[in-house]
Amino acid sequence: MARWDPGTEDRLRQAALDLFAEHGYDDVTVTQIAERAGITRRSYFRYFPDKREVLFAGAEQLPLAIAEAVLASAEKSAPAIALDAARQVGALLVGRVDRTAERRAVIASSPELQERERTKAAAITTALCDALVERGAAVDEARLVARLVAVCFQEALERWIDTGEAFESCLDLVAASVRSAAEVFPPQVSS
Amino acid sequence: MARWDPGTEDRLRQAALDLFAEHGYDDVTVTQIAERAGITRRSYFRYFPDKREVLFAGAEQLPLAIAEAVLASAEKSAPAIALDAARQVGALLVGRVDRTAERRAVIASSPELQERERTKAAAITTALCDALVERGAAVDEARLVARLVAVCFQEALERWIDTGEAFESCLDLVAASVRSAAEVFPPQVSS
């Protein structure tokens, strides 16, 4: 019936989210997702490499987007560049994600999905780090800054979902909090 | 032959690391690990819940250790407490891990294992956050600080492996770097 229908990937995403939300991730099989989308199990794996990925479609664009933002940023220091890039990519991301709350709830209910989500975050961190290096930062500094800003990014995203405020405001708030927290760290002493 | 021998769990860890290092994680089956350790595949799953966990045995102690360290710390502010706890737990951890380099290489070669490693790090972060809350920190602040210090912890561990310096020195260095990086963040403005 649905063979050759366009939008199969979209139907798979919808079907998966529906089923996961209703029965829980573990109690849903790939076969069920595929059948609800009108294809077979075998064809599902031609759209997504495994059962988890169906919830993270589109996430592969974020690393590229953040790398571009870094290379295009007018800021000078690595932390400022990275935060600037996070601001832009976050603002872009915010409009795109569908069924945010349901998706969040499903992921929160499954350790497997949380693992995958962390992988996506790690990919962003890596891309950010590489881009900073490409802009001339030292590898050590780039990695640290990337991780730091990745934390800000995630935290800001969560606050955005929870509060509904503008993403930029969330990010600024988080950045200011990080700054305050880091001020407590010892400047150089060792004991 | 090995039935009822003590130290089965150790043998499984050794066998797994041997096999993973030699043939790669994907090309080793649980059956092979179990047989090299002198038990059956079914019994393997009575020691470890899945194929990955055999490389992360003992990691479940870190969240407890860091929680205790937080509750016992003499510091006052949440960031200082967290960093203090990280220092103690790191120093404790450092002597314990076996075959660090091989283990690191194996994990680096498999996305699946990297996912699991991130899960372990996340567990530490969660425990740290909860402990900070228990000491009276606000949830938002605790989560942010926990993530921040978790980044410091990881970064310090990596530098420790790479350089061989004392863990505490690595952590102090990282903390100072974070402080410098965060100073660049805008204090409150939004555009």
Added chain:
DNA sequence: CAAGTGATGTCTCAGTGTGCCATCACCGAG
């Protein structure tokens, strides 16, 4: 020496992920 306990082995099964090949729809060349 008999019962109990805990670790292990055996068997079975659902589900994942993949290779291989047949099939179907569509498209352009003749």
Added chain:
DNA sequence: CTCGGTGATGGCACACTGAGACATCACTTG
């Protein structure tokens, strides 16, 4: 219009993971 090519799909088979159910063995305790 027919033919072959191309790409997406279905069908089949397979190795592996992880788990339930039950039997078996060693060791302990009475």
